[in-house]
Every structure is written in structure tokens, then in C-alpha cells.
Amino acid sequence: MSTKNTQLGKVTILVTDDPTVQNTPIRNAWVTLTRRGKESAGQAQQKSKTKGGVEEHSDEYSCEEKIYRKETNEDALAILEVPCGDYEICCEAFGIVSKKADITVTQDSCLTRTIVIPLQFDIEWGALAENCQGTEFNQCIQADAGTTWVFSxxxxxxxxxxxxxxxxxxxxxxxxxxxTARDMVHLSTHGHVGEIRVSATMSEIGSASVTKEIPVFSNQPPITNVEGNLNVSLTRTETSFTEDTAFWTGIRNSTDALSFNNYLRFMDWIFCGGKPPNPKNGFEDGRFITKKEEYDRLKIQRFLPFADSDAYRVMKAATEAFVMVNCGVQQEPLPFDPNTNRPNRDDAYLNRRDLPIPDVGLSTAFDQYLVPVNGDKTLPYLAVIRRKLPDIPIKTTLFENAVPRNQGDLAEIFDNCFGLLQEKLENPCLLELIWSYWHEEGMLVQSMNAISRRFQNIRSSVQDPLANLEMDPLRPLNNLLWSYIQDEPHRLTINRRNYEYDHHYGLRLEGKAVQNFSPVDTRSKFLEAFHHLLRLCTVFYKQDDDTTVKADAFPVLNALKEVHLILSQGAHNQFGDLPSSARIEMLMQQWLLARPEFRELLPTRIMVAYPEPWMDRVDAMKKLQGWTDTSVLHFRNLGMFGEQLLLSIRWGHWSDEFEPVKALNWARFFRPQAQGYIHAYRAATGVDLSADPTVNARVDSTLPSVLLQKRLASQQRAS
Structure with a gap:
């Protein structure tokens, strides 16, 4: 259609969601102007023509209606130039049609109309701050900078x-x-102060779009003056729980149960009317009845072939019962703190080491640590040994407890005489001979030998320092010493212990009594490997205390595997019985020295707070004899800490462990023992195992007996 001579008028249509607000325009909405009136036949027959971007639509069946359509632009405006006349305006967006409106276009007119499409598009908002209480969309206008706002x-x-x-x-x-293509978003205003305008635009794919914008205000937060010290701290690297931790707790508690003070308390209860045990105080008291039953069994089985020795005989039976009951890893009650009326001591120990506490408890975790073998459970290390011997049956009874079978039942007789001892497999005795070695280096045995010789009136030197030691027969100690000397042929000799020290650890004693030493098998690499492990622990502890780094436990793991291998090579021959025999004999020696009579016989230092009552007697003897002036306390600590460390290494399943978390937990768990051993070793030998704490530093592997001899010679030269 030609509009050359047609009189036109201009119409501007604004399409919005809300006529009262200027910031809800609807873009790409269709605006339709429909003209009503008669047209020429030629005009009516034209279906559609376009001029200036305006679509003209005519109904080919009607000559009375003409339609003009156009989309709104970015400003939500549709500008149309149409012939003069009366028109009906209608807009559509998002499938919603506006109400119709009438408009009359005259020549050269410039008309503006606002058409509302009721989308009801809006934004809800709220400030997640304490000063904007109420619902999540509280429409709080302002909040402090740093507040999180939510919009929907x-x-x-x-x-x-x-x-x-x-x-x-x-x-x-x-x-x-x-x-941000979602109905709800969260806005951070951290570091921004002033007006913030947030807008949301919703568009229908391939169609219209609408925008809503709202202002919020971010205020300068009030300045708060902080008085005093503002401390910032870091923590150690977190670790995960390993079930070995329960086993290590059992080792620590079992060795503590074997301490002399517990032994003295048991002996006082048996012989001296001491305080009765209370199982609520811990598992050690709970075992008193079991130890009493074992003592009652042993005292009728143990005999001595000489007269007037019953007191010594029952003392020996009670000591054996104490050791054999307490050394078992699976002895009931299990070696864990059972008292629930106060903070659990085992849990407190783990807390101090920054180690996780199992939710199920240490006793249950220990049961989960054990491995089923032949219907029962044992340590993972022993389970591996059992798998090496699958063809050997399990022997459930010892020979002394064997029951005769029917003569025709040869299979039962054979099974009863050959096999792996079930008691040794399931409940091994956790003792280390290193405890006896360090107590012997601390002159415990030599002190008792000197007293025994004087008791027999044997001179030890020209000026015997024990010449005035006289013990009247009115006291129990006199008869106990008599029987102790009579029983000497039934005790381990110093040579037997010395050969076994070498077989287990490559350690040996020095002196006239152990000359012509000629062992077959020695652990020559143990001392270097063990000291290297302690050196690596020192490096690890330094890293672990630095909360800005993650400590590397891989070197500790490799050193543990090396020491475990060396220890397992020496676990043969006398390994099964000699450590327990040596422990029983030395506990008896300690008990004899702790008797009140020796306080009068030996010049002890009253004001020195020894943790065990036999120690001042040994130090007094060393002073009298001119032996080493290093306190026996350090040797006792070496034996106590060394035993706990080596038990955890010997009986742990380290051979195929490749993750460092287990070694990390071990190092943290046994930190008091490792550093206590390092300190006691320096105090006794003069060698600091923590010096030059680097991974590749060379360690001192000189035999302790050699170092002690050098220190003694230096002491004698200075005196």
C-alpha cells in the first residue's frame, strides 16, 4: 500500500509490568494496533505490507479492519507511524495479553501510551543480619557491609x-x-559500602524479557575496639584412628601393671595384710583374684630341695603368678581403663598425644584389631606366622595339664603331643629382655650379689665396704636371704643372660664374669637400627610441633619395619622363657632390697624421691663399692621405656605396612617413651641420640657397656 499521500500520525507505546514503577520494562513484547473503519477495495485486498519496520495486516475477508504490529525495543518502546484514524491497542508477552485500549491518531500527532501486561514480576529480598530480624525475605533496606543478602x-x-x-x-x-541462572541468589557485600542495585531479568526463550531492579544500602560497619591480647593458634595435622592404637594402649598398661609398685602392692596384700584390691580402680586391681588363684596353684607345685625355705618358696610362687598373669595381652580383664566415674585415663592419654579416640571404645577396637585363627583370635603378626605353618595342628593343652586318652585313639594322643601351643599363639607374654639388661647395667644384680657374698662371710676386697653389714636372725629378711642363696643353682647365670642379650639385641655386658664371650648368633645391626629410629623420631617431633608444616612419617615407618625385622630374627630358642624367668628373678631381688631392714643396713639418702623403694639401696651400694655414680633411676627408665617401644615394634604387624598414618600414630603415641629413653640414655652413657636431628645424620652405635666402662674409668680418674 502506498502511503505517499496518506496523512500519518506517530504513536509511541511503552510496555511495562507496573505503570507506577519505571524499572519494570518488558522488551520484545508484541504491540498490535488495529484500525477500524472502511477502506478502498484495493487497500482491503492487500494482505500485508511493511513500511518502516511496521507490519500491516489486512483481513482478506474484511475491508473494515487493518492491523499494525511491532516488537518493543530495549527501552520497552514500540514506535509506529500509522494513518490517521481510530485504533485499538493490544500488547502480548509471555503468553499474557494486556487489556485493550483505544487511541485516535490525527495528522502529525505524536501520541504516547503505557500499556500494562500484568506479569506481577517482582523481587523479594532480605538481609541475613541480626539487625534485620524476621523472615528470610524481610525486605530490610540497609545493613552493615559484609552482610549476606538473599534475593528471589x-x-x-x-x-x-x-x-x-x-x-x-x-x-x-x-x-x-x-x-546465577536461578530463582534465588545470595549476595556478598564484604568490602562494599553505599548503594547497591540488584536487578533480575527473566526472558522466555525466543520471546519477551522483563527486568526488575531494586536498591539496597550497605553501611559502614561500626568499629569495635579489641582490648587485650588477640591470640591466633594453629593445630597439628589431624590423623585417623588405627586399631593398632588400642594394642599400644594395652602394651603401655600391661607394662605399667608389671611395675614394681604394683608388684609390691600385690605382695603386701598376699603376705602382709595390705589394702584389698578394688576393681573399680582399674584392670590391675581386677586381676588380683586371678593372680591369687594362680599363686594358690603354684605354691603347691613349686618345691625347693633344702630345709627352712618355705617363706622364700611362696615368695617365688607369688612373683611368678604376678608376672604370668600381668604379661598376657588377652588376660581378663583386658588392660584398659574401665572406670567410667571419672575421665577415662586411656582417652586422656590419647587426647594429650593429639590422637583420635575410637567411638566404640579401646576395648572393642582392640577386639577388632585381633585376627581370627582356628576359631579364636590372635595378634595380626602371629596370624601371619600361623599361616606359614598351616599343616601343624593347634595343641590346646600343656603337657602338665594333659588328660590320658583311650589307648586305641592314637589320633588324639598324637594331637595332644604335637602342635602349636594355643596359649602362646593367642595370649603371648609381652615381656622384653631389654628391661632386664638395663636393670643389670644399673647394678641391681651386682648389688644383690655383693650382699649375698657378705651374708656368706666372703670378702670382696681388702677393704670390704660391707664388713659391718650384720643381719640378725629375728627378722624375715634373714631367712629370705638364706633361701635366696640356697636357690642360686636354680637361677639364671650372668652368662646365660649375657648370651641372650646378644641374641635378642646384640647387647652384652662387660666385666670379669663374662669373659671369653663367644656367641653363635648376634643381632649386630639392632643398635644402629634402633638408634636410627629414635633419631628419626626426633626429626618427626620437630616437624610435628611446627603447625605450619605437615610432618613426614615415612622415614619413621621404614625404620620401624627395619627394627621389626631384626627383632623377629632373634625371637627363637630361649626367647619364649628366659625373659619371664629373668623378670621374676629381678623382681624378687628388688623386693628383697625394698625390705625395711635394708634402710638400717645401707646408708641411703632419705631426701631423694626415688619412685620405687629399692632404688636408694642400689645407689647406696654403688657408692660404697665405688661403682658408677649414675643413678639407677636412669637405668630403670631405659628398661621401662625401652620395653614399651620394642614390644610395640616386635609384636606389631609392620612387615607389609606402606601407609605412613600408622607410623605417625605410633610416633605420637610413644613420644613420652621415645624422648624419655633418649634422655635416660644420655644421662647413663653420655651419648645424646637426639644430637644433630637430621634424617641422614650418623647415629652412635657403640655398645652401651663400652660407653659405661669409659664413663666409669673417667669417674675413677677424677676421684
Whole structure:
């Protein structure tokens, strides 16, 4: 249609969601102007023509209606130039049609109309701050900088989420969500003060879009003056729980149960009317009845072939019962703190080491640590040994407890005489001979030997320092010493112990009594490997205390595997019985020295707080004899700490462990023992195993007996 001579008027249509607000424009909405009136036949027959971007539509069946359509631009405006006349305006967006409006266009007119499409598109918002209480969308206008704001859109549309798209924008701050194409977002205003304008644009794919914008205000937060010290602290690297921790707890508690003070308490209860045990105090008291039953059994089985020795005989039976009951790893009650009326001591120990506490408790964790073998449970290390001997049956009874079978039942007789001892497999005795070695180096045995010789009136030197030691027969100690000397042929000799020290650890004693030493098998690499492990522990502890780094436990793991291998090579021959025999004999020696009579016979130092009552007697003897002036306390600590460390290494399943978490837990758990051993070793021998704490530092592997001889010679030269 030609409009060359047609009189035109200009119409501007604004399409919005809300006529009272200027910031809800609807873009790409269709605006339709429909003219009503008669036209020429030629004009009516034209179906559609376009001029200036305006589509003209005519109904080929009607000459009375002409339609003009156009989309709104970015400003939500549709500008049309149409012939003069009366028109009906209608707008459509998002599938919603506006109400119709009438407009009359005259020549050269410039008309503006606002058409509302009721989308009801709006933004709800709220500040997540204490001073903006109420619902989440509290429409709080302002809040302090750093406040998190939440915004959400709502509308009355039925558009499927897959057919529409939401786009959020802000003038300041940033949204927490990386993808803002969602109905709800959260805005961080940290570091931004002043007005922040947030807008949401919703568009229908391939159709219209609408934008809503709101302002919020971010205030300068009040300045709070902080008085006093502001401390910032870091913590050690967290670790996960390993079930070995329960086993190590059992080792620590079992060795503590074997301490002299517990032994003295048991002996006082048996012989001296001491305080009765209370099982609520711990598992050690709970075992008193078991030890009493074992003592009653042994005292009728143990005999001595000389007269007037019953007191010594029952003392020996009670000591054996104490050791054999307490050394078993699976002896009931299990070696864990059972008292629930106060903070658990085992849990407190783990807390101090920054080690996790199992939710099920240490006793249950220990049961989970054990491995089923032939219907019962044993340590994982022993389970591996059992798998090496699958063809050997399990022997359930010892020979002394054997029951005669029917003569024709040869299979039962054979099974009863050959096999792996079930008691040794399931409940091994956790003792280390290194305890006896260090007590012997501390002159415990030599002190008793000197007293025994004087008791027999044997001179030890020209000026015998014990010449005035006289013990009247009115006291129990006199008869006990008599029987102790009579029983000497039934005790381990110093040579037997010395050969076994070498077989287990490559350690040996020095002196006239152990000359012509000629062992067959020695652990020559043990001392170097063990000292290297302690050196690596020192390096690890330094890293572990530095909370800015993650300590490396791999070197500790490799050193543990090396020491475990060396220890397992020496676990043969006398390994099964000699450590327990040596422990029984030395506990008896300690008990004899702790008797009150020796306080009168030996010049002890009253004001020195020895943890065990036999120690001052040994130190007094060393002073009298001119032996080493290093306190026996350090040797006792070496034996106590060394035993706990080596038990955890010997009986632990280290051979195929490749993750460092187990070694990390071990190093933390046994830190008091490792550092206590290092200190006691320096005090006794003069060698500091923690010096030059680097991974590749060379360690001192000189035999302790050699170092002690050198220190004694230096002491004698200085005196």
C-alpha cells in the first residue's frame, strides 16, 4: 500500500509490568494496533505490507479492519507511524495479553501510551543480619557491609523452568553462586559500602524479557575496639584412628601393671595384710583374684630341695603368678581403663598425644584389631606366622595339664603331643629382655650379689665396704636371704643372660664374669637400627610441633619395619622363657632390697624421691663399692621405656605396612617413651641420640657397656 499521500500520525507505546514503577520494562513484547473503519477495495485486498519496520495486516475477508504490529525495543518502546484514524491497542508477552485500549491518531500527532501486561514480576529480598530480624525475605533496606543478602524472583506465570531464563546482575559485591541462572541468589557485600542495585531479568526463550531492579544500602560497619591480647593458634595435622592404637594402649598398661609398685602392692596384700584390691580402680586391681588363684596353684607345685625355705618358696610362687598373669595381652580383664566415674585415663592419654579416640571404645577396637585363627583370635603378626605353618595342628593343652586318652585313639594322643601351643599363639607374654639388661647395667644384680657374698662371710676386697653389714636372725629378711642363696643353682647365670642379650639385641655386658664371650648368633645391626629410629623420631617431633608444616612419617615407618625385622630374627630358642624367668628373678631381688631392714643396713639418702623403694639401696651400694655414680633411676627408665617401644615394634604387624598414618600414630603415641629413653640414655652413657636431628645424620652405635666402662674409668680418674 502506498502511503505517499496518506496523512500519518506517530504513536509511541511503552510496555511495562507496573505503570507506577519505571524499572519494570518488558522488551520484545508484541504491540498490535488495529484500525477500524472502511477502506478502498484495493487497500482491503492487500494482505500485508511493511513500511518502516511496521507490519500491516489486512483481513482478506474484511475491508473494515487493518492491523499494525511491532516488537518493543530495549527501552520497552514500540514506535509506529500509522494513518490517521481510530485504533485499538493490544500488547502480548509471555503468553499474557494486556487489556485493550483505544487511541485516535490525527495528522502529525505524536501520541504516547503505557500499556500494562500484568506479569506481577517482582523481587523479594532480605538481609541475613541480626539487625534485620524476621523472615528470610524481610525486605530490610540497609545493613552493615559484609552482610549476606538473599534475593528471589516471583511472578504469576506458568512458564516451565526449561523455557525461561533468569539472569541476575549487581552494581557492587558478588554473588556466592557461580551460576546465577536461578530463582534465588545470595549476595556478598564484604568490602562494599553505599548503594547497591540488584536487578533480575527473566526472558522466555525466543520471546519477551522483563527486568526488575531494586536498591539496597550497605553501611559502614561500626568499629569495635579489641582490648587485650588477640591470640591466633594453629593445630597439628589431624590423623585417623588405627586399631593398632588400642594394642599400644594395652602394651603401655600391661607394662605399667608389671611395675614394681604394683608388684609390691600385690605382695603386701598376699603376705602382709595390705589394702584389698578394688576393681573399680582399674584392670590391675581386677586381676588380683586371678593372680591369687594362680599363686594358690603354684605354691603347691613349686618345691625347693633344702630345709627352712618355705617363706622364700611362696615368695617365688607369688612373683611368678604376678608376672604370668600381668604379661598376657588377652588376660581378663583386658588392660584398659574401665572406670567410667571419672575421665577415662586411656582417652586422656590419647587426647594429650593429639590422637583420635575410637567411638566404640579401646576395648572393642582392640577386639577388632585381633585376627581370627582356628576359631579364636590372635595378634595380626602371629596370624601371619600361623599361616606359614598351616599343616601343624593347634595343641590346646600343656603337657602338665594333659588328660590320658583311650589307648586305641592314637589320633588324639598324637594331637595332644604335637602342635602349636594355643596359649602362646593367642595370649603371648609381652615381656622384653631389654628391661632386664638395663636393670643389670644399673647394678641391681651386682648389688644383690655383693650382699649375698657378705651374708656368706666372703670378702670382696681388702677393704670390704660391707664388713659391718650384720643381719640378725629375728627378722624375715634373714631367712629370705638364706633361701635366696640356697636357690642360686636354680637361677639364671650372668652368662646365660649375657648370651641372650646378644641374641635378642646384640647387647652384652662387660666385666670379669663374662669373659671369653663367644656367641653363635648376634643381632649386630639392632643398635644402629634402633638408634636410627629414635633419631628419626626426633626429626618427626620437630616437624610435628611446627603447625605450619605437615610432618613426614615415612622415614619413621621404614625404620620401624627395619627394627621389626631384626627383632623377629632373634625371637627363637630361649626367647619364649628366659625373659619371664629373668623378670621374676629381678623382681624378687628388688623386693628383697625394698625390705625395711635394708634402710638400717645401707646408708641411703632419705631426701631423694626415688619412685620405687629399692632404688636408694642400689645407689647406696654403688657408692660404697665405688661403682658408677649414675643413678639407677636412669637405668630403670631405659628398661621401662625401652620395653614399651620394642614390644610395640616386635609384636606389631609392620612387615607389609606402606601407609605412613600408622607410623605417625605410633610416633605420637610413644613420644613420652621415645624422648624419655633418649634422655635416660644420655644421662647413663653420655651419648645424646637426639644430637644433630637430621634424617641422614650418623647415629652412635657403640655398645652401651663400652660407653659405661669409659664413663666409669673417667669417674675413677677424677676421684
Amino acid at each position: 524472583v516471583h511472578h504469576n506465570l506458568t512458564i516451565q523452568p526449561g523455557n525461561r531464563k533468569i539472569r541476575w546482575a549487581t552494581t557492587r559485591g558478588h554473588f556466592y553462586e557461580s551460576d
